[in-house]
Amino acid sequence: METRIQRHTLSVLVDNEPGVLARVIGLFSGRGYNIESLTVAETDRTAHTSRITLVTSGTPQVIDQIQAQLGRLIPVHRVIDITMETPGIEREMALVKVAGTSEMRSEALRHAQSFGAELIDTSDTSYIFEVADAPGKIDAFIDLMLPLGFVEVSRTGVAAITRGAEAM
Amino acid sequence: MTDTITETTEMTGSEIVIRALKDQGVNHIFGYPGGAVLPIYDTLFQDNELMHVLMRHEQGATHAAEGYARSTGKPGVVLVTSGPGATNAVTGLTDALMDSIPLVVITGQVATHLIGNDAFQECDTVGITRPCTKHNWLVRDVNDLARILHEAFYIATTGRPGPVVVDIPKDIQFKKVIYHPPGHIRHRTYRPKTEPDRGPIVEAVKMMAAAKRPVFYTGGGIINSGPEASRLLRELVELTGFPITSTLMGLGAYPASGPAWLGPLGMHGTYEANLTTNRCDLLICLGARFDDRVTGRVDAFSPSSKKIHLDIDPSQINKNIRIDLPIIGDAARALRGIINEWKETGAASDPEALASWWDQIAEWRAKKSLNFKNSDTVIKPQYAIDRLYELTKDRETYITTEVGQHQMWAMQRFKFEEPNHWMTSGGLGTMGYGLPAALGVQMAHPNALVVDIAGEASVQMTMQEMSSAVQFDLPIKIFILNNKYMGMVRQWQQLLHGGRYSHSYSEALPDFVKMADAFGAVGIRATTPDELDAKIMEMIDVKRPVLFDCLVDPYENCYPMIPSGAAHDQMILSDSEDEPEVTEAGKMLV
Numbered sequence: 001m002e003t004r005i006q007r008h009t010l011s012v013l014v015d016n017e018p019g020v021l022a023r024v025i026g027l028f029s030g031r032g033y034n035i036e037s038l039t040v041a042e043t044d045r046t047a048h049t050s051r052i053t054l055v056t057s058g059t060p061q062v063i064d065q066i067q068a069q070l071g072r073l074i075p076v077h078r079v080i081d082i083t084m085e086t087p088g089i090e091r092e093m094a095l096v097k098v099a100g101t102s103e104m105r106s107e108a109l110r111h112a113q114s115f116g117a118e119l120i121d122t123s124d125t126s127y128i129f130e131v132a133d134a135p136g137k138i139d140a141f142i143d144l145m146l147p148l149g150f151v152e153v154s155r156t157g158v159a160a161i162t163r164g165a166e167a168m
Numbered sequence: 169m170t171d172t173i174t175e176t177t178e179m180t181g182s183e184i185v186i187r188a189l190k191d192q193g194v195n196h197i198f199g200y201p202g203g204a205v206l207p208i209y210d211t212l213f214q215d216n217e218l219m220h221v222l223m224r225h226e227q228g229a230t231h232a233a234e235g236y237a238r239s240t241g242k243p244g245v246v247l248v249t250s251g252p253g254a255t256n257a258v259t260g261l262t263d264a265l266m267d268s269i270p271l272v273v274i275t276g277q278v279a280t281h282l283i284g285n286d287a288f289q290e291c292d293t294v295g296i297t298r299p300c301t302k303h304n305w306l307v308r309d310v311n312d313l314a315r316i317l318h319e320a321f322y323i324a325t326t327g328r329p330g331p332v333v334v335d336i337p338k339d340i341q342f343k344k345v346i347y348h349p350p351g352h353i354r355h356r357t358y359r360p361k362t363e364p365d366r367g368p369i370v371e372a373v374k375m376m377a378a379a380k381r382p383v384f385y386t387g388g389g390i391i392n393s394g395p396e397a398s399r400l401l402r403e404l405v406e407l408t409g410f411p412i413t414s415t416l417m418g419l420g421a422y423p424a425s426g427p428a429w430l431g432p433l434g435m436h437g438t439y440e441a442n443l444t445t446n447r448c449d450l451l452i453c454l455g456a457r458f459d460d461r462v463t464g465r466v467d468a469f470s471p472s473s474k475k476i477h478l479d480i481d482p483s484q485i486n487k488n489i490r491i492d493l494p495i496i497g498d499a500a501r502a503l504r505g506i507i508n509e510w511k512e513t514g515a516a517s518d519p520e521a522l523a524s525w526w527d528q529i530a531e532w533r534a535k536k537s538l539n540f541k542n543s544d545t546v547i548k549p550q551y552a553i554d555r556l557y558e559l560t561k562d563r564e565t566y567i568t569t570e571v572g573q574h575q576m577w578a579m580q581r582f583k584f585e586e587p588n589h590w591m592t593s594g595g596l597g598t599m600g601y602g603l604p605a606a607l608g609v610q611m612a613h614p615n616a617l618v619v620d621i622a623g624e625a626s627v628q629m630t631m632q633e634m635s636s637a638v639q640f641d642l643p644i645k646i647f648i649l650n651n652k653y654m655g656m657v658r659q660w661q662q663l664l665h666g667g668r669y670s671h672s673y674s675e676a677l678p679d680f681v682k683m684a685d686a687f688g689a690v691g692i693r694a695t696t697p698d699e700l701d702a703k704i705m706e707m708i709d710v711k712r713p714v715l716f717d718c719l720v721d722p723y724e725n726c727y728p729m730i731p732s733g734a735a736h737d738q739m740i741l742s743d744s745e746d747e748p749e750v751t752e753a754g755k756m757l758v
């Protein structure tokens with residue numbers, strides 16, 4: 001059996017009913033699966049459905065099990081593996097706070113501009129940048145900010161969608 | 169309560185509960201009252217159709233409902249109060265989840281406005297039972313109550329069956345709304361796949377016809393599918409001439425007297441069943457789940473076979489063992505598909521290959537792995553089960569068990585000819601299951617002989633249910649193989665822990681005969697082999713609940729045994745063999 005650990009992004013369409021997130025999270029903790037990131041919001045108000053985007057990792061067999069186990073939960077409509085769908089698009093948003101001397105601040109600002117990050121708050125001693133990009137790009141942006149007075153970051157987790165004209 | 173319901177008939181939540189149960193065909197409820205279900209109990213008081221069986225502990229109620237369900241194919245229904253009532257039901261829920269038993273458990277909850285306030289007897293029932301139910305609901309609006317109850321039955325009984333919990337706050341039980349009878353349910357998200365695809369059926373028949381060393385490995389899924397699946401399984405075995413083994417949960421689907429029967433497989437399975445599984449070239453798994461008790465070391469499990477796996481639950485495919493051909497669907501439908509395909513294509517087994525396969529199996533059978541050394545002076549537990557079988561085989565007999573050596577001996581030696589006659593806690597291995605389960609079985613089959621093959625340690629866990637058996641005139645027979653030890657624990661301590669018998673002696677045992685007397689039941693004791701038959705006959709003849717204290721050899725071990733972490737061809741057959749090699753990794757396994 002394939003033993004290599006891979007990272008996969010799953011989209012889970014669920015009925016937006018009380019406890020549904022707890023069922024999904026409980027499944028992961030109960031069966032010992034990883035959750036690297038998880039985002040959830042109602043996506044269809046009239047149908048009362050929410051879309052959960054989960055980033056997880058495991059061997060191909062474990063990823064299959066995760067999908068099958070999610071499929072067993074009663075309020076789950078559908079589960080798709082975005083990573084396997086020619087490839088899907090993933091985006092994440094981060095708010096990054098940087099503080100420090102004027103010299104470093106201007107250096108940070110310059111990098112942020114070239115990264116397409118938006119400056120959304122300034123004080124005498126700090127900046128807050130908003131950056132929305134692929135998760136790897138956000139990692140890279142944070143790495144850049146680390147020596148430039150990086151203070152903290154808040155990340156939304158990944159939202160993902162398949163390419164092409166069809167819905168999941 | 170009137171039977172005519174119009175679109176405008178208003179009912180209280182409690183009345184809706186009782187009405188919905190009846191509309192779902194429920195006749196019996198196993199329960200225990202308390203503050204948060206008083207309105208429902210009040211409605212029950214005024215009802216004279218539903219039979220409520222008052223248990224002595226909520227765990228007992230869940231196991232009784234499991235026994236009822238497994239012996240009838242109908243869902244078992246439980247009614248308990250909030251807080252401790254609900255937490256006491258958790259073991260039975262988990263047991264039913266592991267063994268795919270349909271239960272509908274109704275729990276009372278504190279009033280809606282008190283939820284979250286640490287109110288008296290409040291607990292987060294849906295939170296606690298989420299991982300041990302197939303699904304659960306907290307009813308927040310009485311308008312949803314009828315729909316949720318009907319949905320609960322639908323989900324518990326369809327697809328892969330399992331337990332569900334409906335948690336009903338007390339204020340909801342008083343509120344009045346219009347009742348909706350059960351209609352056709354088309355669930356928004358839940359659509360179990362019961363009809364198998366044709367492609368894999370065709371492929372399965374090709375693989376079966378080409379096999380040289382095939383074997384059927386069947387499980388509880390055949391039983392859960394219903395009697396038709398067992399009938400079709402028998403037809404398929406006869407049609408192909410293939411040998412068949414089964415898990416603990418699947419006994420009775422194929423008759424133990426059938427010519428193709430190898431006995432059960434797994435840790436305490438027969439030599440021939442395990443060797444056949446180990447050496448086969450085609451393993452046809454029907455409604456089983458490659459549990460670790462069956463597979464032993466997974467990388468050495470049936471190493472040279474192609475594997476077909478039929479299951480109604482897609483998550484079972486490739487979970488533990490790599491499958492070559494999955495078939496998703498209901499067992500009876502898939503079996504019918506396979507039989508039709510086999511006949512229509514004129515498929516045939518390879519007669520020469522099959523003959524030499526059976527010759528090989530005959531050699532393994534000749535080991536007679538279930539043999540034991542009998543004694544004139546002390547009752548051997550195996551002998552006790554053999555006599556129990558011989559003296560009950562011509563009656564309508566249902567067997568339940570507790571957990572331990574006695575359970576494994578019962579699995580090995582009691583011969584089941586029909587499905588739904590064997591109830592045991594397989595997946596969870598719950599000591600204390602058998603007595604209340606027997607009670608549930610007896611409730612459903614008042615004229616049958618229902619015997620719990622028990623251990624003296626297990627039976628003390630739910631002994632109080634004897635009181636319910638007496639109250640409801642349920643003549644269950646608790647046949648205790650009293651070896652004065654937690655025998656299975658003692659056996660592992662002997663084999664794996666250097667004979668250090670840490671806390672496995674059943675110290676300060678009660679006198680079971682006196683205990684029976686105290687309960688108002690009948691106590692019988694057998695101490696020597698020569699008196700055993702007469703005592704068993706006495707037990708069968710008395711139409712009251714019996715505690716049978718059968719004093720057996722305390723040091724007997726259960727063989728054959730595949731030590732933890734070992735492969736199927738590394739079986740120990742008896743005490744006289746060298747101490748088994750158990751690896752450090754093996755010791756980690758339970």
Ligand SMILES: Cc1ncc(C[n+]2csc(CCOP(=O)(O)OP(=O)(O)O)c2C)c(N)n1
Nearest residue numbers: 572573574599623624625626653654655656
């Ligand atoms: C509720 C519960 N607690 C603990 C165990 C672990 N356990 C498995 S078998 C066993 C001993 C059972 O003893 P007894 O009922 O006397 O049966 P015997 O093995 O002697 O036949 C124990 C403690 C269990 N299966 N269930």
Ligand SMILES: [Mg+2]
Nearest residue numbers: 623624653655
């Ligand atoms: Mg014992």
